[in-house]
Amino acid sequence: MRTLNLGILAHVDAGKTSLTERLLFHAGVIKTLGGVDTGDTQTDTLQLERDRGITIRSAVASFSARGTRINLLDTPGHPDFIAEVERVLGVLDGAVLVVSAVEGVQAQTRVLMRALARLKVPTVIFVNKIDRRGAGGGAALANLRDRLTTALVPMGTVSAPGTPLARFDPGAWHDRAFQASVLQALAERDDDLLAAFADDRAVEAGTLRERLARQTAHGLIFPVYFGSAITGAGIEELIDGITDFLPAPIPPKDGPVSATVFKVERNAAGEKLALLRVVSGALRVRDRIPIADSLAGPIAYKENRITDVEVFTEGRVRRSDVAQAGDIARVRGLSDIKVGDWIGDRATAPQRQFAPPMLEAAIVPDDKGDAPALWKALCQLSEQDPLINLRQGDGEDGLSISLYGEVQKEVIEHTLKVDYGLSVRFLDTSPIYVERILGVGNAIEHAPDPFLATIGLRVEAGENEGRHRLVFEVEPGAAPPFAFKAIDEALEAAFGQGIHGWQVINASVSITEITRLRKWTTSTPSDHRNLTPLVLAQALRIAGTEVCEPIDRITIDMPADALPRVQSLLMRLDAALEPPVASGEMMMLTGTIAAIKIHDIQRALPSLTSGLGTMETEFSGYRPVRGAAPVRRRSGPNPFSRSEYLAQLKGARQV
Structure with missing residues (x-):
């Protein structure tokens, strides 16, 4: 069939x-x-x-x-x-x-x-x-x-x-x-x-x-x-x-195992249940399978063993020894699995079709003693929705999550109350800003104490979206493979918090110098991994960054007599508007506006247009913030303060 x-x-x-x-x-x-x-x-x-x-x-x-x-x-x-x-x-x-x-x-x-x-x-x-x-x-x-x-x-x-x-x-x-x-x-x-x-x-x-x-x-x-x-x-x-x-393609059942995970649940006992589509091959009970981390930079595999398989058929979920290519299955035993991970071979990572969350809010428990339980609960929820992007900063309001909107807040609050018995409240919602590199920055560290490694980096703006682009200006044999891998992984993490604490985007990084062959016997991956953020911080300071806010493109259809009222609101909200266009008795207004202002328009539009106005929004990129750059509370060791960074690393090792 x-x-x-x-x-x-x-x-x-x-x-x-x-x-x-x-x-x-x-x-x-x-x-x-x-x-x-x-x-x-x-x-x-x-x-x-x-x-x-x-x-x-x-x-x-x-x-x-x-x-x-x-x-x-x-x-x-x-x-x-x-x-x-x-x-x-x-x-x-x-x-x-x-x-x-x-x-x-x-x-x-x-x-x-x-x-x-x-x-x-x-x-x-x-x-x-x-x-x-x-x-x-x-x-x-x-x-x-x-x-x-x-x-x-x-x-x-x-x-x-x-x-x-x-x-x-x-x-x-x-x-x-x-x-x-x-x-x-x-x-x-x-x-x-x-x-x-x-x-x-x-x-x-x-x-x-x-x-x-x-x-x-x-x-x-x-x-x-x-x-x-x-x-x-x-x-x-x-x-x-x-x-x-609608085509029902015949998948390659004899090929290598490959499956994509689109949902993660937990049963009453807290056990993970992964919902996935088998793309090729077959998944069997007791198989040990490789799981590729969707959030890692270089593909990182972990092995888990399948303990139970269920497939969807005729309106119910049926236990089975195997899930074949084409099946939607629910699988137990994958303790390391997250939404977006894939199993086995996959040619390319999935491409984003919609904009990432543009909002962020701190979340605090009503009872301060529930803070550890709240962290654990949100970690489990982030397995189901990685875009929650759970962050732990300093201070009592240091726990924050990414959001698409106010309704999502209500759902998370309700879930924490009903499923985890936690009463929480959200603090003010703010945009998720980003940092863009302004110039070129070169920095180098020659085996500084306590690192037995030498690293030189040059950073500048790149055309790439998302993950940084890495360029090698040294010979591949200048250092062992583990050194390059450690630097790449450290860069991915370090770009998450730039000079002002926001993610740095569109970055191009060149490795200009690295440990010579004579250092192979003394350097370790941790030397390169821990030194890289310090070098990158120096390079970013020299290059400079600007903080940018997310903007949406808006299209509003409304009766013609509502146009002056809507235009007045949008101008107060600092929107950049294009000339309105007439379409019969309706008018269409387009432009761009800060994403954080969208909710204000949604609330006001029905009254301004007698309930006849409609609005579409689409992520349109970023623009520099006007005025003082907003600063985000940092999470983890701070490489922009050398003494603080080294002290936090030392404390982490002692723990």
């Missing part, structure tokens, strides 16, 4: 969890329909998900249809939990993007569509809620074309939209008008079909279906279905479209 790993994605409240429930019910996996409002759906299992009616964590369910086993991955729609969506994207064979027929394309819909297009994930679009008042098939399709993409193939029409009797009427492949509409959509991306369209030649239905499946598989075009997850309208046709047009 083919296996299709299918993501259900949408803006919050578009109905994707209800759609997941309806698909499972239609397939006979569940006997009664649960509901988001009643809090008894199959995939929203957290109490907070049921209380708030939103999806917070991705969840897996499974059913079979037309000879295909479909593993459904229900994902969050709220932007505060976009990291959950990103992790799921890497394990998908295809996706259903859900859009409400009433609200239409919304901000998060466009963000998700861009990510699916970049990754070329085969996608069908399901226009949900056709039974709701205000829904319209033609208007919904026009909204998709205007706000999302023109590469659409409507697979039918809607009858009685906006009423409980609304239904989806699928196009008939023998109908010439339906064939013509499909041909016209496909011809733009297929020269053979374009020639047939230009010559007004008929194309066989079988050929059109095959070409539609091919273009969908390559992420070039998107079949569109209409229906209602509540009434069941259009569900059977959607399932047909999923199995007809």
Whole structure:
């Protein structure tokens, strides 16, 4: 049987969890329909998900249809939990993007569509809620074309939209008008079909279906279905479209073992459960497997032994001796595993599709005696979401985490209370700034006490994003391999805290000098690892850095009479605005603004626009901070103070 790993994605409240429930019910996996409002759906299992009616964590369910086993991955729609969506994207064979027929394309819909297009994930679009008042098939399709993409193939029409009797009427492949509409959509991306369209030649239905499946598989075009997850309208046709047009590739079962971890849970006993997709080969109980750390610089492997394997099938999790390529599995025994790690061989690390968290907040326990327990709890939560980026600084408010938004705060606070019995409070939220290198800095240390190593470094701005670029200006034989590896690892850690305490980005580092051969017998990896931050600190001081704040690009649609009010607010918030553009009775305003101000706009926009304004945001990079540079409380030894650094190293060794 083919296996299709299918993501259900949408803006919050578009109905994707209800759609997941309806698909499972239609397939006979569940006997009664649960509901988001009643809090008894199959995939929203957290109490907070049921209380708030939103999806917070991705969840897996499974059913079979037309000879295909479909593993459904229900994902969050709220932007505060976009990291959950990103992790799921890497394990998908295809996706259903859900859009409400009433609200239409919304901000998060466009963000998700861009990510699916970049990754070329085969996608069908399901226009949900056709039974709701205000829904319209033609208007919904026009909204998709205007706000999302023109590469659409409507697979039918809607009858009685906006009423409980609304239904989806699928196009008939023998109908010439339906064939013509499909041909016209496909011809733009297929020269053979374009020639047939230009010559007004008929194309066989079988050929059109095959070409539609091919273009969908390559992420070039998107079949569109209409229906209602509540009434069941259009569900059977959607399932047909999923199995007809989304590819279920046959994975290499005989290849080397490879799997990617997209979720980590803990059971009631505190044992880790890793949810993963097996990309190739097979995972078996009692296998000892290599785990690659997703956060390490050079790939670092650890070995763990699998103690239990479960696979998702027919709506339940079934214990198995083996998880084959293509399976979604839940595995026990991987004590070192984290979200984003992978097992065995993988050609490249996953590429980020969404912006990292832009906010940071200190978190403190109400009872100071709970500080050690809070640290332990947050360490476990960071296994489930590495982007929490837990930091331990100095002082009673030194514990901080990264955030996407205010709702995520509420979820973390609730989780700590319910799962760990910890009452906490957050201090003020602030942006996560970065430091950029301004000039060129050269520094060298010749075997200073107590380090038996010599290291010379030159730092300057680079074009690379993320991890630093390392250049060697010394012969490979100038030092043993462990010395180069230790320097590289130390640089990755040291760049996490620049002159002002923020991460240094876009850095290029050259090793200009290193321990000579005669030092091989006396130098150790720790000498190079511990000396590197001191040399880097000197070089950064010489080069200089500037602190930059994250900025978002905003697009606001609003009634024309609301434009002066919105412009006034944005100018007060120091936004850089472009000239507004008219679109019928609406106005569109674009520009950039500090990410920390987005929440202020979101709160004010409904009242300024009589509830008719919508805003989309997208990470747009960094800009220098105006005024005094903000300073971040440091964590760990401080190489910018030599005496303090050496004293902290000495204290750590004694401990």
